[in-house]
Amino acid sequence: MVIIFAPAVNALVTVECGGSIPLNPDLTPKEWSRPINRIDDAAYHHDLAYAKHPDTANRNISNSILINDLHSIPNPTFREQVERVIVTLILYTK
Numbered sequence: 001m002v003i004i005f006a007p008a009v010n011a012l013v014t015v016e017c018g019g020s021i022p023l024n025p026d027l028t029p030k031e032w033s034r035p036i037n038r039i040d041d042a043a044y045h046h047d048l049a050y051a052k053h054p055d056t057a058n059r060n061i062s063n064s065i066l067i068n069d070l071h072s073i074p075n076p077t078f079r080e081q082v083e084r085v086i087v088t089l090i091l092y093t094k
Contacts, residue, residue, distance in 0.1 A: 039083040045066075071088075
């Protein structure tokens with residue numbers, strides 16, 4: 001999980017991806033950690049792929065899919081744009 005203060009949105013931006021979203025044994029998100037926006041939903045699907053594929057090659061594919069999913073979100077809110085930049089930068093460092 002990455003927590004960053006974003007002055008532009010005057011809030012803490014919490015970005016969870018890469019296996020950090022708490023999941024139930026059936027791979028559904030816990031009640032208190034359900035996706036709250038389209039970035040969270042894309043990160044949830046990314047976490048499912050990480051849970052199913054422990055190897056680096058498939059995880060790299062999952063990272064590419066997440067980046068494509070993030071940039072395919074139509075009419076993102078300002079907060080989604082900020083989160084998208086943060087997540088994309090993190091994934092490019094992997």
